Amino acid sequence: MLQVYTGTGKGKTTAALGVALRGAGYGLKTLMLSFLKDDPAYGEARAARLLPGFVLKQVGRDAFVNFRNPDPVDLKLCRAGWEEAKKAIAQKAADIIILDELNIVLATHMLPTNEVCEFLRQYSHTLEIITTGRGAPEELLKIADLVTDMQEIKHYFHRGIASRNGIDH
Numbered sequence: 269m270l271q272v273y274t275g276t277g278k279g280k281t282t283a284a285l286g287v288a289l290r291g292a293g294y295g296l297k298t299l300m301l302s303f304l305k306d307d308p309a310y311g312e313a314r315a316a317r318l319l320p321g322f323v324l325k326q327v328g329r330d331a332f333v334n335f336r337n338p339d340p341v342d343l344k345l346c347r348a349g350w351e352e353a354k355k356a357i358a359q360k361a362a363d364i365i366i367l368d369e370l371n372i373v374l375a376t377h378m379l380p381t382n383e384v385c386e387f388l389r390q391y392s393h394t395l396e397i398i399t400t401g402r403g404a405p406e407e408l409l410k411i412a413d414l415v416t417d418m419q420e421i422k423h424y425f426h427r428g429i430a431s432r433n434g435i436d437h
């Protein structure tokens with residue numbers, strides 16, 4: 269199945285991680301590719317070492333991504349990350365493949381939505397694929413088997429509370 273977790277509220281990446289945790293209980297293997305990130309301090313990057321069958325690879329870089337005018341380096345990393353994702357999916361490298369932040373990569377045209385959707389449509393019957401991130405494009409929603417919109421009702425960020433270790437990252 270193809271699952272898409274999108275929307276403005278908190279809970280997209282952590283919902284995907286929840287599936288990985290649940291899957292591990294049944295011996296399912298998860299591969300998570302985190303687009304736009306390269307920071308080993310993330311809780312999920314630390315936890316990957318603790319959960320058998322859970323592999324996380326950050327395919328971005330540790331820098332601010334300018335979505336309005338992305339740096340060529342970021343475009344190159346997105347492309348390389350997507351090529352890796354395609355290979356993993358085609359080879360069925362895991363039972364669950366999480367493409368973290370892919371939605372925003374598509375929304376900001378850092379990868380072509382039609383190319384990505386065409387591939388995901390072909391392979392979503394063969395394994396569980398989860399994409400996360402804000403602003404999932406309509407074309408992706410159309411081919412998904414499940415779409416959840418995390419709607420922000422309230423977030424402590426607006427009270428000036430910054431990202432907390434182990435809770436937000």
Ligand code: ATP
Nearest residue numbers: 276277278279280281282283420423425431436437
């Ligand atoms: P999480 O990883 O906690 O499940 P997320 O994947 O839904 O969050 P992202 O859009 O990937 O959210 O943003 C990542 C970071 O931004 C997290 O630290 C998260 O807590 C925070 N965040 C999520 N939603 C909001 C919001 N509406 N306002 C401010 N910060 C947010």
Ligand code: MG
Nearest residue numbers: 280281400401
């Ligand atoms: Mg996220």
